[in-house]
Amino acid sequence: MKTKLRESLKAGLVYGIVTIFLFLIGFTGTAANLVGKVIHFGAGGSLTPAMANLMIFLAVMGILAGYAGARAAKGQADTWSTALLRSALTGLVHGIMLASIVYLVGDLKVQGVKMTGYLPQLLPDAINQILYGMQPASAAVFHLVFMTVMGAAGGAAAHGIGRGAWRPRAAARWSAFRIGLAQRPDVLKLRANPMTRYGLYAIAVILLVLLPRLLGQYWNYTLGTIGIYVLLGLGLNIVVGLAGLLDLGYVAFFAIGSYTTALLTAPNPHHLLWSFWLTVPIGIVLAALAGILLGIPVLRMRGDYLAIVTLGFGQIIGILLKSDVLTAFTGGPKGVSGVGGPTLFGKPFASDIDFVYLIMLAVLLIVFVTNRLQNSRVGRAWEAMREDETVARAMGINVLTTKLMAFAIGAAFAGLGGVLFAARNQFTGPEDHNLMVSINVLSLLIVGGMGSIPGAIAGAFALKGLPEVLRELENYRVLAFGALLVVMMIIRPEGLIPSSRRKLEARPDKNASPGPQPEDGSKLP
Numbered sequence: 014m015k016t017k018l019r020e021s022l023k024a025g026l027v028y029g030i031v032t033i034f035l036f037l038i039g040f041t042g043t044a045a046n047l048v049g050k051v052i053h054f055g056a057g058g059s060l061t062p063a064m065a066n067l068m069i070f071l072a073v074m075g076i077l078a079g080y081a082g083a084r085a086a087k088g089q090a091d092t093w094s095t096a097l098l099r100s101a102l103t104g105l106v107h108g109i110m111l112a113s114i115v116y117l118v119g120d121l122k123v124q125g126v127k128m129t130g131y132l133p134q135l136l137p138d139a140i141n142q143i144l145y146g147m148q149p150a151s152a153a154v155f156h157l158v159f160m161t162v163m164g165a166a167g168g169a170a171a172h173g174i175g176r177g178a179w180r181p182r183a184a185a186r187w188s189a190f191r192i193g194l195a196q197r198p199d200v201l202k203l204r205a206n207p208m209t210r211y212g213l214y215a216i217a218v219i220l221l222v223l224l225p226r227l228l229g230q231y232w233n234y235t236l237g238t239i240g241i242y243v244l245l246g247l248g249l250n251i252v253v254g255l256a257g258l259l260d261l262g263y264v265a266f267f268a269i270g271s272y273t274t275a276l277l278t279a280p281n282p283h284h285l286l287w288s289f290w291l292t293v294p295i296g297i298v299l300a301a302l303a304g305i306l307l308g309i310p311v312l313r314m315r316g317d318y319l320a321i322v323t324l325g326f327g328q329i330i331g332i333l334l335k336s337d338v339l340t341a342f343t344g345g346p347k348g349v350s351g352v353g354g355p356t357l358f359g360k361p362f363a364s365d366i367d368f369v370y371l372i373m374l375a376v377l378l379i380v381f382v383t384n385r386l387q388n389s390r391v392g393r394a395w396e397a398m399r400e401d402e403t404v405a406r407a408m409g410i411n412v413l414t415t416k417l418m419a420f421a422i423g424a425a426f427a428g429l430g431g432v433l434f435a436a437r438n439q440f441t442g443p444e445d446h447n448l449m450v451s452i453n454v455l456s457l458l459i460v461g462g463m464g465s466i467p468g469a470i471a472g473a474f475a476l477k478g479l480p481e482v483l484r485e486l487e488n489y490r491v492l493a494f495g496a497l498l499v500v501m502m503i504i505r506p507e508g509l510i511p512s513s514r515r516k517l518e519a520r521p522d523k524n525a526s527p528g529p530q531p532e533d534g535s536k537l538p
Contacts, residue, residue, distance in 0.1 A: 265329075
């Protein structure tokens with residue numbers, strides 16, 4: 014029992030720290046605004062709608078804390094009284110911590126201290142919301158009681174959900190339904206018909222053609238950005254997901270492709286005014302050559318050492334783009350404007366819809382190439398090298414050329430993304446190619462699933478599309494990325510849509526045999 018209470022106490026401390034942190038950075042006000050868009054709560058008296066929305070957000074936090082505090086260990090079952098006691102303890106600790114900070118901040122406000130001088134994000138409106146129009150002491154007592162009650166409610170939910178055998182029965186019924194549906198004669202006939210696959214492809218193509226026409230300019234621009242990050246994700250997926258080479262300077266290849274098109278098509282600084290279509294292969298080839306040049310000195314490096322060297326390479330490229338010494342060649346910190354775009358049959362690409370179609374075609378092409386590479390001898394060599402480089406070398410794989418090929422192909426995909434990025438925006442500059450681009454691409458692979466083509470696409474939509482829907486979280490994007498990565502590593506380490514091998518590695522078979530054991534019952538050395 015002491016161990017369980019200690020776990021409940023720990024859950025209260027963790028959720029208390031998280032809630033206080035979110036309040037001090039001003040996120041509680043943003044969360045209240047998001048709640049207000051979902052739930053139109055009509056408040057009365059001194060309780061404003063913003064205060065009511067904040068109360069709903071804090072109630073959710075309290076219920077989650079109570080749920081975590083009362084969750085029973087696997088194979089164990091608590092009674093109702095034990096579950097409620099544990100969750101109430103969690104809520105009490107959570108409430109004490111929140112009440113303390115509320116009283117402290119509220120008392121400083123009463124004394125006339127401006128908290129924005131110490132915490133710029135902690136605005137007076139956020140303090141007024143969390144006080145609910147009360148005096149600091151009364152608000153502190155209210156939060157203490159409120160979090161205790163919400164914690165107990167979370168514990169009741171945890172015990173009710175985990176109690177009984179309804180989950181195994183529901184899972185068995187769902188499995189039986191799926192198997193029965195798959196074994197139906199009409200379903201088997203439909204799946205065996207080769208025209209079914211082509212019909213699905215036709216539907217997908219029709220949707221891709223019609224979707225940009227139905228969306229507005231803003232969403233077409235967002236969809237184009239997602240497509241460019243899909244290209245970057247597929248390229249880095251070859252380097253990191255398949256070959257197992259951690260590259261933190263991937264943005265350098267993106268910058269090379271972007272600046273190649275910009276310098277060859279823009280009127281300044283060189284006034285070359287080349288055709289866009291001529292710059293596409295040049296940008297791809299130059300990015301691939303840069304990948305080879307990066308790969309040669311790091312062929313014998315692994316893990317953290319490789320990550321540090323590639324990170325340095327990316328930073329060097331960024332510094333060179335900002336350098337005043339190269340301003341006459343690269344445009345310097347101001348970048349390059351007036352980048353020329355593509356023309357087709359004499360008609361220039363003048364709208365975001367045209368570029369969405371072009372980016373979609375590029376994504377389909379790269380997906381096809383990536384799929385063919387992944388299922389070829391080269392792809393299997395990459396995967397073998399990722400699992401164990403020594404064994405791969407012993408099996409006759411030329412590790413050096415395989416690494417260089419991974420760097421070159423991944424860099425070429427990034428170069429293509431850079432070419433499309435510069436042409437669509439008609440501008441490129443050093444700020445478009447900073448370290449955060451590499452971090453974002455690596456993050457979308459982790460979230461979507463390493464080594465998986467659908468995972469890279471899903472990760473791009475999750476990390477680049479979802480923030481555009483929730484624009485209120487713009488100031489907390491880095492915080493959200495970090496929290497999402499932590500949650501993914503704990504809950505679903507293999508990613509949203511993992512490859513089959515990664516899924517097996519992250520979720521080992523629990524029914525597998527433990528292997529041979531000595532007859533005398535002792536452990537093997």
